[in-house]
Amino acid sequence: MEEEAILSYLENREEIADSGQFASERGLDHDKVVNVIKSLHGYRYIDAQDIKRETWVLTEEGHTYAVAGSPEMQLFLAIPPEGISREELQKKLDPTIFKIGSSQAAKNKWLDMGKHISRKVQHAEDRVKNVLIEIKDGKAPEAEDVKALKTRKLIAPLIWKGYSVRKGPNYAPKRKKVATDLTRENMQRGDWKDLEFKEYNFCAKGQPAEGGHLHPLLKERVRQQLKMIFLQMGFEEMPTNNFVESSFWNFDALFQPQQHPARDSHDTFFLQAPSTTKQLPEDYVERVKEIHESGGYGSRGYAYEWKRDEANKNLLRTHTTAVSSRMLYLLAQNSFLPKRYFSIDRVFRNEAVDRTHLAEFHQIEGLVCDRGLTLGDLIGVLHDFFSRLGMENLRFKPAYNPYTEPSMEIFSYHEGFKKWVEIGNSGIFRPEMLRPMGLPEDVRVIAWGLSLERPTMILYGIDNIRDLFGHKVDLGLIKRNPICRLGVK
Ligand code: PHE
Structure with missing residues (x-):
């Protein structure tokens, strides 16, 4: 138009x-x-x-007067032909209208002002209002x-x-539609000869280039740097490439009784197909059964009837300690050598998802096995490890795991939150776990585990785990966030 x-x-x-x-x-x-x-x-x-x-x-004031009339006119109109006392008039009007109105009306010589106020003229013209309307x-x-x-x-x-x-030089009474693209149809019909093409804008910015983005859990300074820390401390990585595990390695080998609530389907994802494992080392299975049922090596055991069917059930591993149990068993099959092992990989729990819990997450686990290790060694190695993550200030709290004794929860003082935050779990593996594997009597295994998500969230200032991992991940956040370095405050 x-x-x-x-x-x-x-x-x-x-x-x-x-x-x-x-x-x-x-x-x-x-x-x-x-x-x-x-x-x-x-x-x-x-x-x-x-x-x-x-x-x-x-x-704004101008607008109100354009509608309601100028204060002087409002005041003028409020005066009856016989005049009015100042007090009466004041009562009839808004105080600002009275103040401005009386001074302007006096200037216009519309009124006799005194104790008694009366009109000097019969009619007045509201020029202010009229001009305001014209300007509007x-x-x-x-x-x-x-x-x-x-x-x-x-x-x-x-x-x-x-x-x-x-x-202008291209003036025409009607704009010609210019073509932006030369199409196959233009070529076939031959109408390209008559088309006028829009000029290229070589200064246009063009489409922003889209690249891939590293997820924070993968970014150099979180998972990779954790790996580097373990490697620098002389740890070897354990093979974690089996999400599916048997209950045997995930629980039984760890001296976790078969009635333990964690072995309930409310907490663990069991597999429908294949629902059971095919192979377990039979002689070792016997020794595990024995330790659960009647104990040994100075332990009384749990005194219940251990069922093979329960151990055979396949599940999605609930912790990377399942990987550790396999590794320690393997280690025990040869003449003993001290070892330091670590793993970082995914685990699964049948959990109600909320801002701090997911049904799948990642665990970091470290363990040292050697003759005669003590709780002091565990505390020392934890200080060494966590200080490399930038957490210098640690505290330990007694805890319970079926497979460790003693067990300790690890807390670190968070400068930002100004409180102690739980960052991991640790302990010395029980003889009930190690001896049936065949490890020598004086071999102790100290171990600890933590989630990969927790330190990543703290580093990236993410307070909802669902923004970090899983199907609700905020892709914008993944694109924007910088590379954070562990241990750099
Ligand atoms: N497996 C434990 C967990 O899932 C962590 C842990 C590992 C505890 C090793 C002690 C020793 O929380």
Whole structure:
């Protein structure tokens, strides 16, 4: 509509002198007219020249007077023909209206002001209101009015921008649609010869390039750096490439009784197919059964009937300690060598998902096996390990795991949260676990485990685990977040 108006106007006229006037005469929206002018100018249908003008707009106070009348007029109208006492009049009016109105009305010589106020003139004209309405309707006010209204802060200046417009070198009464692409159809039909093509804009920024983004759990300084820390401390990585594990390695080998609540389907994902494991080392299975049922090596055992069927059940491993039990068993099959092992991989728990829990997450586990290790060695190695993650300040709290004794939860003081945060679990593996495997009597295994998500969340300042991992991951966050370094505060 605006485009047609401009192009057809120019068809047999020299210029549009003022886009503002042009728009208001035709009832067009000036902003829209300006947009069309800019676009037509870009394609050189027209030449446009800026014009700037100072205009006036009503202030909020100005707007109220344009509707309700000026204070002086409101006051004038409130005075009955016989006059009124000052107190009476004051009661009838808003205090500001009374104040401004009385001084302006006196200036206009409309009133006799005293204790008794009466009209001096029969009629008064509300020039202030009338001029305000005119300004509101876009009429240019007279200099004298501008001065008066400006001092009364009823109007404020506004820089108005518009254009004067003439025909340009590509002028046509109607815009030709330019082609942006040369299509196969254009070639086949041969109409490409008559097409006018839009010029290339070599300055356009183009589509932002999309690249892949590393997930925080994979980023250099979290998982990779943890690996480096273990390697620097002389640890070997254990093979963790089996998410599916038998209950035997996940629980029974760890001296976890078969009635333990963690072995319930409410806590563990059991497999439907294949539902059971095919192979277990039979002589070792016998020794595990024995230790559960009647004990040995100085232990009384649990005194219950151990069931092979329960041990055969396949599950998604609930902790990486399942990997550790396999490794220690393997280690025991040869003549003993001290070892340091670690793993970082995924585990699964049938858990109600909330802001700190997921049904699958990652565990970091470290263990040292050697002759004659003590709780002091465990505490020492934990200090060494966690200080490399930037956690210097540790505390330990007695805990319980079926496979460790003693067991300790690990806490670290978080400077940001100003409190002690639980960061891991640890202990010395029980003889009930190690001896049936065939490890020598004086061999002790100290071990600890923690989640990979916890330190990552702390490092990246993420407070909802679902933003970090799983199907609700915030992809924007993965793209934006920087590489964080462990141990750098
Ligand atoms: N397996 C334990 C857990 O899942 C962690 C742990 C590992 C505890 C090794 C002690 C020793 O929380």
